[in-house]
Amino acid sequence: MKKGFYSRMALNGLRRNRKLYLPYLMTGILMVAVFYLMTFLSTSPAVSEMSGGGSTQMILSLGKFVIAVFSAIFLLYTSSFLIRRRKKEFGLYNVLGMDRKNIGRILVRESLFTFLITVIGGLLIGIALSKLAELCLLNLMHESPDYSFSLSFKSIGWTILLFGGIYFVIYLNSLRQIRFSTAVELVKSENSGEKPPKANRIIGITGILLLAGAYYLAVRIQEPMEALLFFFVAVIMVIIATYLIFISGSVLVCRLLQKNKRYYYKANHFVSVSSMAYRMKRNGAGLASICILLTMVLVMISSSSCLYAGKDAALTARYPCDINVSCAKYGYSVQDKGYTEMLNASVESVVKDGEIDKDSVINYYEYCISGYLEDSHLSVCLNSLSNLSFIEYNKVAEVHFINLEDYNRIHGTDEKLNPGEAMICAVKTDDVGDTFSVEDKTLKVVKRLNQPDVSFVGASASVVSVTASVFAVVNNAAEYAKALGGFKDYDGTPMILMRWYYQFDSPASQERQIEIAAEIEDYYHSHNNFDDIDSSANFNAECHNVQRKDFYGTFGGLFFIGILLSIAFLVATALIVYYKQISEGFEDRKRFEIMRNVGMTKEEIKKSINSQMLTVFLLPVGMAVLHLAFAFPVINKLLMLFGVFSSPVLAATTAASILICLIFYVIVYRITSNTYYSIVTSGENE
Amino acid sequence: MSLLEVKNLKKIYRTRMGGHEVEALKNVNFSVEAGEYVAIMGESGSGKTTLLNILAALDKPTSGVVLLEGRDFSQIKESEAAQFRRNNLGFVFQDFNLLDTFTIEDNIYLPLVLAGREYGEMNSKLIPVAEKLSIKEILKKYPYEVSGGQKQRAAAARAIITEPRIILADEPTGALDSKSSDELLSLFKKLNSSGQTILMVTHSARAASHASRVLFIRDGEVFHQLYRGESSDEALYQKISDTLTMIAQGGIGR
Numbered sequence: 052m053k054k055g056f057y058s059r060m061a062l063n064g065l066r067r068n069r070k071l072y073l074p075y076l077m078t079g080i081l082m083v084a085v086f087y088l089m090t091f092l093s094t095s096p097a098v099s100e101m102s103g104g105g106s107t108q109m110i111l112s113l114g115k116f117v118i119a120v121f122s123a124i125f126l127l128y129t130s131s132f133l134i135r136r137r138k139k140e141f142g143l144y145n146v147l148g149m150d151r152k153n154i155g156r157i158l159v160r161e162s163l164f165t166f167l168i169t170v171i172g173g174l175l176i177g178i179a180l181s182k183l184a185e186l187c188l189l190n191l192m193h194e195s196p197d198y199s200f201s202l203s204f205k206s207i208g209w210t211i212l213l214f215g216g217i218y219f220v221i222y223l224n225s226l227r228q229i230r231f232s233t234a235v236e237l238v239k240s241e242n243s244g245e246k247p248p249k250a251n252r253i254i255g256i257t258g259i260l261l262l263a264g265a266y267y268l269a270v271r272i273q274e275p276m277e278a279l280l281f282f283f284v285a286v287i288m289v290i291i292a293t294y295l296i297f298i299s300g301s302v303l304v305c306r307l308l309q310k311n312k313r314y315y316y317k318a319n320h321f322v323s324v325s326s327m328a329y330r331m332k333r334n335g336a337g338l339a340s341i342c343i344l345l346t347m348v349l350v351m352i353s354s355s356s357c358l359y360a361g362k363d364a365a366l367t368a369r370y371p372c373d374i375n376v377s378c379a380k381y382g383y384s385v386q387d388k389g390y391t392e393m394l395n396a397s398v399e400s401v402v403k404d405g406e407i408d409k410d411s412v413i414n415y416y417e418y419c420i421s422g423y424l425e426d427s428h429l430s431v432c433l434n435s436l437s438n439l440s441f442i443e444y445n446k447v448a449e450v451h452f453i454n455l456e457d458y459n460r461i462h463g464t465d466e467k468l469n470p471g472e473a474m475i476c477a478v479k480t481d482d483v484g485d486t487f488s489v490e491d492k493t494l495k496v497v498k499r500l501n502q503p504d505v506s507f508v509g510a511s512a513s514v515v516s517v518t519a520s521v522f523a524v525v526n527n528a529a530e531y532a533k534a535l536g537g538f539k540d541y542d543g544t545p546m547i548l549m550r551w552y553y554q555f556d557s558p559a560s561q562e563r564q565i566e567i568a569a570e571i572e573d574y575y576h577s578h579n580n581f582d583d584i585d586s587s588a589n590f591n592a593e594c595h596n597v598q599r600k601d602f603y604g605t606f607g608g609l610f611f612i613g614i615l616l617s618i619a620f621l622v623a624t625a626l627i628v629y630y631k632q633i634s635e636g637f638e639d640r641k642r643f644e645i646m647r648n649v650g651m652t653k654e655e656i657k658k659s660i661n662s663q664m665l666t667v668f669l670l671p672v673g674m675a676v677l678h679l680a681f682a683f684p685v686i687n688k689l690l691m692l693f694g695v696f697s698s699p700v701l702a703a704t705t706a707a708s709i710l711i712c713l714i715f716y717v718i719v720y721r722i723t724s725n726t727y728y729s730i731v732t733s734g735e736n737e
Numbered sequence: 738m739s740l741l742e743v744k745n746l747k748k749i750y751r752t753r754m755g756g757h758e759v760e761a762l763k764n765v766n767f768s769v770e771a772g773e774y775v776a777i778m779g780e781s782g783s784g785k786t787t788l789l790n791i792l793a794a795l796d797k798p799t800s801g802v803v804l805l806e807g808r809d810f811s812q813i814k815e816s817e818a819a820q821f822r823r824n825n826l827g828f829v830f831q832d833f834n835l836l837d838t839f840t841i842e843d844n845i846y847l848p849l850v851l852a853g854r855e856y857g858e859m860n861s862k863l864i865p866v867a868e869k870l871s872i873k874e875i876l877k878k879y880p881y882e883v884s885g886g887q888k889q890r891a892a893a894a895r896a897i898i899t900e901p902r903i904i905l906a907d908e909p910t911g912a913l914d915s916k917s918s919d920e921l922l923s924l925f926k927k928l929n930s931s932g933q934t935i936l937m938v939t940h941s942a943r944a945a946s947h948a949s950r951v952l953f954i955r956d957g958e959v960f961h962q963l964y965r966g967e968s969s970d971e972a973l974y975q976k977i978s979d980t981l982t983m984i985a986q987g988g989i990g991r
Contacts (some may be wrong), residue, residue, distance in 0.1 A: 650823030
């Protein structure tokens with residue numbers, strides 16, 4: 052045969068089916084571009100050089116993996132749909148005298164062209180956008196941009212390798228589909244009679260039960276740690292349940308409606324309900340995929356934007372002052388008092404007069420101990436702790452003993468306490484009565500303090516913490532520490548923990564603040580002569596501005612990935628919707644004609660189709676919003692682990708993400724339903 | 738007055754860009770009396786399908802009128818046309834035109850449901866029809882589960898359940914084997930003898946030989962017709978065959 056014949060055939064094949072292939076190619080290009088962007092950014096020196104860039108790149112690598120897996124699955128799924136639609140064409144080639152080998156040659160070239168168009172197009176777009184994406188990312192991380200342009204050949208290599216692999220598998224798969232069918236089958240495959248959908252009760256009910264179980268799990272979860280554990284279980288349950296319900300449950304509903312003769316035999320229900328059962332059967336999997344993709348997009352946009360919006364609040368909660376110096380060590384020692392004086396000196400001798408805002412200083416030390424809080428009694432004993440099941444995690448509490456003199460100094464008050472008396476501030480628990488005991492030490496509660504009114508470091512942090520905290524202001528904290536000093540952990544560490552804080556704001560420049568923090572650490576290590584304490588103590592001088600970069604790096608990176616992945620998922624959704632419309636258009640064409648012959652007006656048919664399509668379209672969105680509603684409390688708790696505690700912000704970002712998705716979806720629906728109508732009505736002129 | 742009158746019917750198709758014109762119907766005139774069984778015969782491309790589409794109010798003539806009981810329906814609006822089809826016409830098609838999403842029973846109900854009838858009424862109408870067409874056993878089945886002959890009987894049931902003025906049949910035996918064809922044709926005859934008017938388009942001489950009158954159409958014109966008179970099916974069949982042979986030789990009308 053003439054040279055270039057197969058290539059021409061392949062190109063013609065693509066051109067003739069452009070209605071099918073154009074969106075497929077465009078999606079492929081987008082996937083390549085997104086993958087390149089992520090690979091580029093995750094290895095970009097510009098990103099890794101900035102502070103916090105390390106955490107961003109780790110998140111980006113994760114996103115890269117997600118996109119790779121998603122592209123593979125999605126492109127494979129789409130291409131097998133395309134091949135199925137084109138079986139007739141290949142059958143015709145077969146009838147006209149081409150054998151499987153010839154068709155295989157055409158397929159090879161088609162796959163090659165698809166691969167080349169997709170990868171070259173995607174890489175060009177990816178490279179063109181890489182700088183913009185880098186700038187966006189830097190902006191999100193509040194870093195100053197650098198305008199040099201760079202190309203990453205390694206990233207290009209990886210992209211070509213990955214997508215080359217994907218398109219090779221796609222080629223093998225199409226070859227398999229063509230090979231295992233005879234010419235007659237190929238020509239006829241589109242018109243094979245379809246069996247009526249059978250409602251499988253067991254599958255449908257299983258789906259509903261699974262979904263109910265997942266929802267129950269999601270609503271019941273109280274603790275962030277639990278949320279982390281059960282979230283994945285719930286997610287997998289929801290995904291399976293969604294598929295089961297869309298595939299079987301919906302047919303079941305249609306069948307039940309058909310049993311109700313009075314409802315079913317009405318002009319406006321009759322056609323809709325029966326065709327709906329077919330539509331659902333054919334599209335169940337597609338609809339479930341749309342629903343899950345939408346849910347993922349909703350969850351990603353709402354949570355990542357909430358995280359990003361809450362980054363400053365989380366940072367301030369964690370690092371309230373410009374410079375936060377702290378030290379923690381296990382056990383009680385008679386030297387503790389002298390030790391804290393040395394700690395204070397390490398700060399005060401480094402910081403010069405003009406560099407400290409005296410009003411903001413919070414400087415004190417405390418003893419704390421964790422235990423199991425029940426009936427206003429904290430038991431520290433390991434035996435009682437080891438009996439705890441996971442569910443009673445919410446009874447774990449940390450008690451802080453703070454000296455009255457520190458309290459009065461920090462708050463500028465003049466409270467008085469007798470021995471055995473205490474002022475109590477309880478956070479995240481109400482299980483503190485008029486007397487409160489820790490093992491055999493009993494305290495008489497004479498006054499209750501509210502969390503916002505106290506300026507203990509632990510108090511603001513305890514809101515961030517996942518467990519309950521009780522702050523007890525007492526005359527002599529050391530007395531309690533000494534009494535509880537004997538309780539040891541499994542490995543022999545004392546359970547009592549001394550924490551010392553020195554934090555303050557500073558009018559000094561950012562650079563100087565960072566220097567101060569470093570100097571404080573140096574001073575501590577060179578002047579500390581408490582040998583026995585030093586080995587167990589953990590001394591930290593942290594600068595708000597250094598931490599901010601890390602926070603912005605992490606949260607900005609998450610937000611960035613959330614947006615990129617959302618775009619990829621939304622486009623995938625659009626593609627599924629588009630193909631669904633096309634395939635339904637071809638299937639409904641004949642039906643449309645019959646109904647017209649039997650006496651339905653065009654308007655009636657259009658109305659019926661419209662209502663069906665709208666239902667089919669709104670179902671996944673509705674379901675996705677329902678999923679999101681039940682996921683809301685879980686997401687809220689998961690965000691707590693990141694230190695973001697604002698439910699109103701999450702509610703706002705959730706609402707916004709639903710709105711964005713809805714608008715996008717409606718636009719896609721509009722465009723694709725036009726395609727559908729043009730296919731359906733084109734049958735009339737034939 | 739005739740039940741159906743077709744006067745000076747003309748249909749010209751234009752290609753979309755204008756320019757090319759195809760005259761599908763030149764000048765068609767005929768009438769059908771109530772209770773008649775008329776077959777229209779012609780080669781492919783003779784204008785049969787165009788004529789049937791106009792009679793079914795699916796298409797509009799370029800000029801000329803179609804009167805049903807003296808009323809012109811060739812120019813009515815699309816929405817009225819649908820209602821008109823529902824109330825006055827029953828259709829039987831070559832490829833059955835059953836919806837695969839419905840059971841046989843629901844397919845037969847379709848026109849009644851569209852007309853807004855109650856289930857009870859529909860059901861009481863269905864039973865005698867189903868018995869007459871011997872499809873009682875397959876009512877709950879889906880089209881893909883039954884034979885071609887059964888499908889066509891179901892389509893016939895859908896056509897007669899609305900008690901239409903006229904049944905329009907478009908090559909009803911075209912997709913059937915000879916046994917099923919004979920069954921359907923004798924069914925049509927039975928319907929006709931109970932007073933049902935039938936207009937059938939076909940190019941099968943055997944099918945046409947069951948009619949009481951046969952119209953021949955060629956190049957968009959009715960150019961010949963045969964009356965059964967007192968002759969038997971076989972005799973009519975012979976006459977039709979002779980006529981067709983003559984047409985093939987270019988004898989008649991030229």
